[in-house]
Amino acid sequence: MKNLRRIAHIAFHPSWLTNAQDIANSLGRGSRALFLSFAVLLAISSTGLLYILKQSLVVEVPARGGSLTEGVIGSPRFINPVLAISDADRDLTALVYSGLLRATPTGGYKPDLAASYVVSSDGKIYTFTLREGVTFHDGTPVTSADVAYTIQKAQDPALKSPLRANWDGVRVETPDAQTIVFTLRAAYAPFIENLTLGVLPKARWSSISDEEFPFSDLNAEPVGSGPYLVSSVSRTSSGIPSSYAMHSFNNYALGEPYITSLTLRFYQSEGTLVAALGSGDIDSASGISPSDLGSLPQKNIRTSSLNRVFGVFFNQNQSTVLRDKDVRVALNNSIDRQELVSQVLGGYGTPLSGPVPPALTTNLSTSSVSTSAALASSTRATLMAKGWKPRADGVLQKTTGTGKNIQTVTLTFDLATANVPELRAAAEYLRASWEKVGVQVNVKIFEQGDLTQNIIRPRKYDALLFGEVIGRELDLFAFWHSSQRTDPGLNIALYANSTSDKALEGMRTTTEQEKRKALLATFLGELSKDIPAIFLYAPNFVYSVPNDIAGIDLGFIETPDDRFLSLPRWHKETDEVWPLFVSDKQK
Numbered sequence: 001m002k003n004l005r006r007i008a009h010i011a012f013h014p015s016w017l018t019n020a021q022d023i024a025n026s027l028g029r030g031s032r033a034l035f036l037s038f039a040v041l042l043a044i045s046s047t048g049l050l051y052i053l054k055q056s057l058v059v060e061v062p063a064r065g066g067s068l069t070e071g072v073i074g075s076p077r078f079i080n081p082v083l084a085i086s087d088a089d090r091d092l093t094a095l096v097y098s099g100l101l102r103a104t105p106t107g108g109y110k111p112d113l114a115a116s117y118v119v120s121s122d123g124k125i126y127t128f129t130l131r132e133g134v135t136f137h138d139g140t141p142v143t144s145a146d147v148a149y150t151i152q153k154a155q156d157p158a159l160k161s162p163l164r165a166n167w168d169g170v171r172v173e174t175p176d177a178q179t180i181v182f183t184l185r186a187a188y189a190p191f192i193e194n195l196t197l198g199v200l201p202k203a204r205w206s207s208i209s210d211e212e213f214p215f216s217d218l219n220a221e222p223v224g225s226g227p228y229l230v231s232s233v234s235r236t237s238s239g240i241p242s243s244y245a246m247h248s249f250n251n252y253a254l255g256e257p258y259i260t261s262l263t264l265r266f267y268q269s270e271g272t273l274v275a276a277l278g279s280g281d282i283d284s285a286s287g288i289s290p291s292d293l294g295s296l297p298q299k300n301i302r303t304s305s306l307n308r309v310f311g312v313f314f315n316q317n318q319s320t321v322l323r324d325k326d327v328r329v330a331l332n333n334s335i336d337r338q339e340l341v342s343q344v345l346g347g348y349g350t351p352l353s354g355p356v357p358p359a360l361t362t363n364l365s366t367s368s369v370s371t372s373a374a375l376a377s378s379t380r381a382t383l384m385a386k387g388w389k390p391r392a393d394g395v396l397q398k399t400t401g402t403g404k405n406i407q408t409v410t411l412t413f414d415l416a417t418a419n420v421p422e423l424r425a426a427a428e429y430l431r432a433s434w435e436k437v438g439v440q441v442n443v444k445i446f447e448q449g450d451l452t453q454n455i456i457r458p459r460k461y462d463a464l465l466f467g468e469v470i471g472r473e474l475d476l477f478a479f480w481h482s483s484q485r486t487d488p489g490l491n492i493a494l495y496a497n498s499t500s501d502k503a504l505e506g507m508r509t510t511t512e513q514e515k516r517k518a519l520l521a522t523f524l525g526e527l528s529k530d531i532p533a534i535f536l537y538a539p540n541f542v543y544s545v546p547n548d549i550a551g552i553d554l555g556f557i558e559t560p561d562d563r564f565l566s567l568p569r570w571h572k573e574t575d576e577v578w579p580l581f582v583s584d585k586q587k
Helices: 002-011 016-026 029-057 087-096 144-155 189-196 270-279 325-333 337-345 372-385 421-437 448-456 498-509 513-530 560-564
Strands: 059-063 067-073 101-103 109-111 114-119 125-130 171-176 179-183 228-235 241-248 261-267 284-286 301-305 308-314 349-351 396-400 407-410 412-418 440-446 463-469 533-544 573-577
Touching: 067 087, 067 270, 087 228, 087 241, 087 261, 087 560, 101 189, 109 114, 109 189, 125 144, 125 189, 144 171, 144 179, 189 498, 261 270, 270 284, 308 421, 325 372, 325 421, 325 533, 337 349, 337 421, 337 533, 372 396, 372 421, 412 421, 412 448, 421 440, 421 463, 440 448, 448 463, 498 513, 533 560
Parallel strands: 067 261, 067 284, 412 440, 412 463
Antiparallel strands: 059 573, 101 109, 114 125, 125 179, 171 179, 228 241, 241 261, 284 533, 301 533, 308 463, 308 533, 349 533, 396 407
């Protein structure tokens, strides 16, 4: 016992390492073995305690490094925020350019090139102050003159920018190199979204005329102030860009991105894109049809609801039978939206019962408690109770009037849609579902250009299966206000309701969220009573990306390039540091 006490005392004394050999030699064989066991146990315990202490105090943070190669369908033509029209254009524009504000995955905005901004009490004047030290990729400073020049080009009718309507009537002033003032004709709450527009370097573009602007090489060799700068471009033998290699920009206003190398490769079909993903030629891709997702590793698939609403829009001016509200109610009630999403989208979508996408409302379709067959049977019985009778082929018809004024209306109409796999499948699902009710639907498929120019613009359709892209500011005016019933308005249901009009106008002019919610509720209430359209689903945005990349937050997806909103925080590498040294960006 005395030896044990002696060993314990010595083992935990600070100088035990220097005297360990002497101590061991002074002990007997048994005591020496016991001493050595205590020493080993102490060393292991101390190491473990130090590791636990270290792990409890240090934090793991993103570190710079790594690369990502992504595939995109299509070829870029206008890598220019004023002219971008395709997904390939917008993808590169989102990476190369930055605006006064940057949209966030949560649906909001944060200052980017701007240090701060204020909005006047009447909602008409927006005053922005630029950050100090922000530059373009070539090192030249970003000034208010660059912002004003970019907006001037967006407003220029000669350039036919797809953004021109967003800037109509906006006056831009630059009191000094750091300040930009926007003055609106009237308060317009959704205007804030316009301020994410990427800024062009005036010094590079100002010598190019309007006629040359769309054809300038600067559209293919962009210089902006965004998170990534172009380092090289590869082209096919015919001169078409096949890939863009980019590097993180170390002076990006929101901090240099963690992933240092990013390459976009372009493919002309979904089939070649999926093949490249399967072979490992690319790491990531989006815009893949549900039918091809089964061949991809499920662990790499991430999804988010697209801000798109698909539905059937009725043209009651052209179709007599669709003027009957009972018919529109029946068409609406007979669709099993959950089954439609499962069969047509492979489950990658959200059933809807209203015109607002999932990210902006809870106005979703509830799960059906009946099968599609039961819904059809119930709906058919309801229509027959209202005077509709089946013909020999099962199609319902209704006779009204007396004597010479007798009229027979057959429950049939044409359904137009685009030649897109998803829409063709949805149209066939609807046709089969409504056929069970007793409705004869003639599905008409059009190429996209033909559909837009010859069907939608002149409003030559009975019913239209189509999708609407809803902005993050939930401005439904263009889709539902009565003033937008004719081209170029987007009110493809030709809806007119004075109460709805006032609510939509009010939503545009107020920034108070509670008032906006009340106005939206008024509009949705009127729409649900009138049933000018039936809403079906919001498709998911599906992104196949390696699961070793952390920091991805898809969140709010209005257009596919929104997948890059959180890109500056994506990372493959990490470091362990003391909390004291964690930056705001790393938190």
